[in-house]
Amino acid sequence: MRLTYTSDVWWKNAVVYCLDVETFKDGNDDGVGDFRGLTQQIDYLAGLGVTCLWLMPFFPTPNKDDGYDITDFYSVDPRLGTLGDFVEFMRTAHDRGLRVIADLVVNHTSDKHPWFKEARSSKDSPLRDWYVWSDTPEPDNPDQVVFPDKEDSIWEYDEGSGQYYLHSFYRHQPDLNVANPAVRDEIARVLGFWMELGLSGFRVDAVPFLIENVDPKLAEPHEFLADLRAFMTRRMGGSILLGEVNVAYKDLVAYFGDGLGDQITMCFDFIGMQKAWLSLARCDAGALSEALRERPKPPKDSQWAVFLRNHDELTLDKLTEDERQEIFQAFGPSEDMQIFGRGLRRRLPTMLGGDLRRIKMAYSLLFSLPGTPVIFYGEEIGLGENLKAEGRMAVRVPMQWSRDGGFSRVKPARAVPEGAFGPERVNVADQKRDTGSLLRWFQLLIERYRECPELAWGESTVLDTGEPAVFAHRCDADGATVVVAHNLSDTAREAELRLDGLGGYRLTDLLVDGTTEVPDGGVVRITMEPHGCRWLRASHPGVAPEDASVKSR
Ligand code: NOJ
Secondary structure, three states: OOOHHHHHHHHHOOOOOOOOHHHHHHOOOOOOOOOHHHHHOOHHHHHHOOOOOEEOOOOOOOOOOOOOOOOOOOOOOOOOOOOOOHHHHHHHHHHHEEEEEEEOOEEOOOOOOOHHHHHHHHHOOOOHHHOOEEEOOOOHHHHHHHOOOOOOOOOOEOOOOOOEOOOOOOOOOOOEEOOOOOHHHHHHHHHHHHHOOOOOOEEOOHHHHHHHHHOOOHHHHHHHHHHHHHHHHHHOOOOEEEOOOOHHHHHHHHHHHHOOOOOOOOOEEEEHHHHHHHHHHOOHHHHHHHHHHHOOOOOOEEEEEOOOOOOEEOOOOOOHHHHHHHHHHHHOOHHEEEEEOOOEEOOHHHHHOOHHHHHHHHHHHHOOOOOOOEEEEEHOOOOOOOOOOOHHHHHOOOOOOOEEEOOOOOOOOOOOOHHHOOOOOHHHHHHOOOOOOOOHHHHHHHHHHHHOOOHHHHEEEOOOOOOOOOOEEEEEEEEEEEEEEEOOOOOOOOEEEEEEOOOOOEEEEEOOEEEEEEOOOOOEEEOOOOOOEEEEEEEEOOOHHOOHHHHHO
């Protein structure tokens, strides 16, 4: 396929790296990460091969929800640096060819935001209608409460002004009223501000909540998303919205902008993620195969964002109770590993018992799935968690750069992982020198992923393998094909792949040395080592695999 497409529509096979400035690297010796520290590590990120950084919220905040409670959308939290530090970071990131996006948290503000302080000061406040008020809210439905450990309602009575305000999340996060045109204008202004400073887009927090309180009688809720996207496109053609949209596939297509692709550019595949974990727990490809077969095709130029872990709980909310329990038993059996009755507060390597072969297989699977991979900082070195930290904070630990931690010259403000996952055992410096390390594996996977744009751009087909433990799929684009197979089990397996149209072709393994010929009938048997991973490029004998995409030349 024509590689020039991948620069215009850059997000479609980007590698997105999510990090929190606060936990990445401390540049001023106060135990808290900051922009100066992050900027010092830019070459590490460029060397890893990621193409886009997603910064978690770095704005001023009382920090009652790790920065997802903002008091000023136009500034940098002083603990993390200044706007000047931000601009220097952006300049350095761009110099190394990295794009940057940031969290856009506009479903709500902090209750300490000047807008809310003003709005609650009186029913007649000019900003009253910037939030959502009611004299008689609907009775509570427990399913609507996102954080059941702290809240039992989504409405909070405001003594001072005598009405209830809506808060989809914590009570200190009042929901903005995005049906109000003045609020919409202000949100666009926020986007414009940060794009002017170089951001290539935003990870949009809590998208379904954001539009749910738009009264459909007054305005079409999805119009707001389309308006935002249009605004961004006017300002910067290649900018994107990456949406947190954890809803069923059938409801999700509307967020891309039904067929038009004029709303959220990329949506996280929460269903695929949960089914992937079910497959990993069962060592059986069935659940993941089914999800990918059911997954709707995004509109042209839109894309799925695929992931295995993020900064929140590993939510299993879209599975049945039995399926959830299966995953709990396999990967987080004790109660303190679980949270909200629906998820796990562990990182992937600890869930997989530190089994390097299995961990490598899980990430190989992730990078090969059709979509744009999003990784959470530290996944590349197998960073663990610290369950002593409260709730979801368990997985938001300081990055481990060297045996003594290397995050800060003083004691980090946050608890670090301990034991087998402590910095003396898991760190960047050691893994850089070890060719068999997870870090080196990530570099290889990212390199191969970028060399195989078919994976992200192509038509993907899940293959029957005749072996339940082997998940396989093929991706075809412009006459080029990549076939991928993963053995989810810890014993060797054989799989049989029917590769229509590839009879007489040669499959070249892109991860290790070796080739396999596809017999004329197109049915090939491949052997898979325990937790084995195979990325195979199909080429016609006589044509070098790197030239397989003949039409692209
Ligand atoms: C989703 C974010 O990922 C989560 O961390 C946050 O607590 C809620 N939205 C509220 O902003």
